[in-house]
Amino acid sequence: MDLALLRTFVTVHRAGSFTRAAALLGLSQPAVTGQIRTLERQLGRPLFLRRARGVTPTAIGDELAHRAAPHLDALVEITETGLDDQSGVRTLHLAGPPEFTSLRALPALAPLTAQGLALRAAFGSSEETLEGLAAGHHDLALTTDRPRGGLLTATALCDEEHVLVAAPRWAKHLTPELLADKGAVVLENLPVVEVHESLPLVTRYWAAVFDTPPASAGTVVAPDLRAVLTATSAGAGLAVLPRYLCADALARGDVVALHEPAVPPLRTYFLAVRTGTLAQPHLARAHEWLLRAAGDWC
Numbered sequence: 001m002d003l004a005l006l007r008t009f010v011t012v013h014r015a016g017s018f019t020r021a022a023a024l025l026g027l028s029q030p031a032v033t034g035q036i037r038t039l040e041r042q043l044g045r046p047l048f049l050r051r052a053r054g055v056t057p058t059a060i061g062d063e064l065a066h067r068a069a070p071h072l073d074a075l076v077e078i079t080e081t082g083l084d085d086q087s088g089v090r091t092l093h094l095a096g097p098p099e100f101t102s103l104r105a106l107p108a109l110a111p112l113t114a115q116g117l118a119l120r121a122a123f124g125s126s127e128e129t130l131e132g133l134a135a136g137h138h139d140l141a142l143t144t145d146r147p148r149g150g151l152l153t154a155t156a157l158c159d160e161e162h163v164l165v166a167a168p169r170w171a172k173h174l175t176p177e178l179l180a181d182k183g184a185v186v187l188e189n190l191p192v193v194e195v196h197e198s199l200p201l202v203t204r205y206w207a208a209v210f211d212t213p214p215a216s217a218g219t220v221v222a223p224d225l226r227a228v229l230t231a232t233s234a235g236a237g238l239a240v241l242p243r244y245l246c247a248d249a250l251a252r253g254d255v256v257a258l259h260e261p262a263v264p265p266l267r268t269y270f271l272a273v274r275t276g277t278l279a280q281p282h283l284a285r286a287h288e289w290l291l292r293a294a295g296d297w298c
Contacts, residue, residue, distance in 0.1 A: 003075075006068050008035040009047065013065040014275045015134075015151045017054040024136050073279035090282040095122040095129040096142025099225040099245060100160075100269065105142055108293035109286055117282055133272055139283050140290070141272040154270040155287075158294040162205055162265045165246055165255040166190070166238040174258055184210040187258070191219035191237030193228050201240040208265040229255070242267075244297065269294075 012021040012032065022029045040047050047061035057065065092112075096105060101121055109119055122132065126143040133141040134151055146154050170190060184206055192202055197218055206214045220236045222228055225245055232239040233254040249255045271290055278284045 005035050005039045007072055008032055009039055010065055010069045010072055013057055016149055020151055069276055089116055089118045091118040092286050093120045093139045095132055095138040098123040101142055104297055108290055143270050143272055144267055146270050147272055152272050153275045154272040157269040157271045158297045159266040159268050161243040162240050163243050164240055164258045166258055167235040168256050171256045171258055184212050188215035192216045193220040193231045193237045193239040194218045195223050197221055205240040205265050209261045
């Protein structure tokens with residue numbers, strides 16, 4: 001049996017779609033469809049049921065994928081290891097938001113470089129990183145969106161607490177009692193520092209804590225939370241930031257927490273991979289390393 005046909009079959013099985021499998025394999029959709037039909041003719045059995053959106057494996061298709069996929073992954077691993085042995089280095093392509101990836105993930109994975117792992121990081125939104133992961137551009141993705149479908153597999157990594165902060169001068173007249181009584185009303189005239197014009201973090205915080213949308217527009221907008229923190233520390237306005245990011249600034253008094261709700265807003269991070277790729281030892285090791293480190297993060 002042609003291994004190329006099996007490789008295409010396993011990719012379709014994992015992707016749940018001829019279109020997504022074609023993108024992963026760098027083939028046209030008709031080529032993928034033709035290879036699957038050829039394999040079905042050789043086996044004399046249908047492997048997939050065609051649906052309006054994607055395909056569903058038959059019982060025979062599931063059995064073949066279960067038996068063939070580990071061996072195909074092992075062959076890929078042998079090939080990649082042989083290539084990498086020339087330099088003794090395996091490369092891990094990691095993608096995620098710039099702040100969390102820079103301050104959390106990369107320091108956690110740094111010790112693996114002494115074990116022959118090279119790191120390549122890419123930054124982007126959750127949508128961008130998941131698309132890149134599905135297309136094979138990344139090996140691991142850090143995301144706040146849980147991917148759907150069978151192509152990608154995600155594991156909850158940690159919960160990130162969000163804090164409403166500002167420079168001390170803005171907090172002089174904002175007592176906890178006043179905020180508990182008046183809530184968002186007393187904050188609506190304060191300038192806002194955010195990562196996007198849509199105020200994603202402030203809007204989420206206002207909805208969770210005050211049950212209302214924010215009234216203010218962004219005064220300073222910078223697409224990096226570290227820039228938001230420095231602008232907030234300089235007195236540009238209030239901001240909603242992950243506690244891990246602003247913990248040192250809070251301890252120094254550069255910013256203060258304007259509000260400490262009984263149940264703070266949380267955002268969950270997920271660690272996503274393409275289904276089946278954790279059979280590759282260097283990916284499995286990095287995956288496990290990040291999960292272990294996340295216990296001390298958020």
